[in-house]
Amino acid sequence: xxxxxxxxxxxxxxxxxxxxxxxxxxxxxxxxxxxxxxxxxxxxxxxxxxxxxxxxxxxxxxxxxxxxxxxxxxxxxxxxxxxxxxxxxxxxxxxxxxxxxxxxxxxxxxxxxxxxxxxxxxxxxxxxxxxxxxxxxxxxxxxxxxxxxxxxxxxxxxxxxxxxxxxxxxxxxxxxxxxxxxxxxxxxxxxxxxxxxxxxxxxxxxxxxxxxxxxxxxxxxxxxxxxxxxxxxxxxxxxxxxxxxxxxxxxxxxxxxxxxxxxxxxxxxxxxxxxxxxxxxxxxxxxxx
Amino acid sequence: xxxxxxxxxxxxxxxxxxxxxxxxxxxxxxxxxxxxxxxxxxxxxxxxxxxxxxxxxxxxxxxxxxxxxxxxxxxxxxxxxxxxxxxxxxxxxxxxxxxxxxxxx
Numbered sequence: 356x357x358x359x360x361x362x363x364x365x366x367x368x369x370x371x372x373x374x375x376x377x378x379x380x381x382x383x384x385x386x387x388x389x390x391x392x393x394x395x396x397x398x399x400x401x402x403x404x405x406x407x408x409x410x411x412x413x414x415x416x417x418x419x420x421x422x423x424x425x426x427x428x429x430x431x432x433x434x435x436x437x438x439x440x441x442x443x444x445x446x447x448x449x450x451x452x453x454x455x456x457x458x459x460x461x462x463x464x465x466x467x468x469x470x471x472x473x474x475x476x477x478x479x480x481x482x483x484x485x486x487x488x489x490x491x492x493x494x495x496x497x498x499x500x501x502x503x504x505x506x507x508x509x510x511x512x513x514x515x516x517x518x519x520x521x522x523x524x525x526x527x528x529x530x531x532x533x534x535x536x537x538x539x540x541x542x543x544x545x546x547x548x549x550x551x552x553x554x555x556x557x558x559x560x561x562x563x564x565x566x567x568x569x570x571x572x573x574x575x576x577x578x579x580x581x582x583x584x585x586x587x588x589x590x591x592x593x594x595x596x597x598x599x600x601x602x603x604x605x606x607x608x609x610x611x612x613x614x615x616x617x618x619x620x621x622x623x624x625x626x627x628x629x630x631x632x633x634x635x636x637x638x639x640x641x642x643x644x
Numbered sequence: 645x646x647x648x649x650x651x652x653x654x655x656x657x658x659x660x661x662x663x664x665x666x667x668x669x670x671x672x673x674x675x676x677x678x679x680x681x682x683x684x685x686x687x688x689x690x691x692x693x694x695x696x697x698x699x700x701x702x703x704x705x706x707x708x709x710x711x712x713x714x715x716x717x718x719x720x721x722x723x724x725x726x727x728x729x730x731x732x733x734x735x736x737x738x739x740x741x742x743x744x745x746x747x748x749x
Binding site for chain 2: 570571572573574575577578601602603605606609610611612
């Protein structure tokens, strides 16, 4: 019985409810004219309304608005479209949830005038069921918003990872790996892979790992560096770690990190000079000559 | 530390020590509760890191260099102790571990 009432209201008073929904949205400041034209907002609202209405109609039979039921699949799809479109244009998660919740009050208002006063039980039942449904729908949009954002973050992370660990060919047989920021396990793995494949691709004999841009070296970062250097040596090249600032040298000593036979230099310049010496390369300034 | 006008080297020391301790809390303690307190009068930053992980059975061994129960270098705890200006570990096997350390600006 309660679901039938909701269905009848949604069906008969579409125009009125759509208008009321729109004005509740306006009252709560959810109409973003800066982001949407009135027409777009109206189309989205209608799309959601019709999908919802369809779901309610399918639920009349069971007289239960079960948010997990199959009849809401269309609704979820419509919601996903609207959510994606809205978040892409900069609507916040809270705004998106409030946008959905704004349908509640106009519908409750209509229920109150439609259902007979003596029939309080049905009214409360209808309000309960509809609240549960709309709450679950708004929760769903929230989840969608968050998962969209997570996707963006993940994509940016991947892009940053590629940007952040380039391998540069400095000279014949000399490559450099400038590291910037923090070196976590994932990035360390990426750096190691890029470095090792560069040894093959560029036929490098010397790899200079420059950590000038690394803020702190703790035992984990040190371990990654040592491992990378060991892998480089296994491939027959030599690793030089450069850019060891006084503060990093101090902390590494305090930590008791032993860099063993790995060559270290305080600056990239020194490391490069070292590499030239080892490869018997002379770089001569013509002016000095 | 910035607000206290700390030198870069002092900051690096504390950040490195904290990084070791927090990682221990995360990896061995399965997540930790962290409290950071800045004491302006003594220009010191105090950090508490408490976890409810398995705890440390042999403290002397855990603090010694080169020992690890995991896959690290085994220098984190001892290193952090040397880097920090004050350092204290309380641990009860089966209950958890609390590390308190401080860095002067």
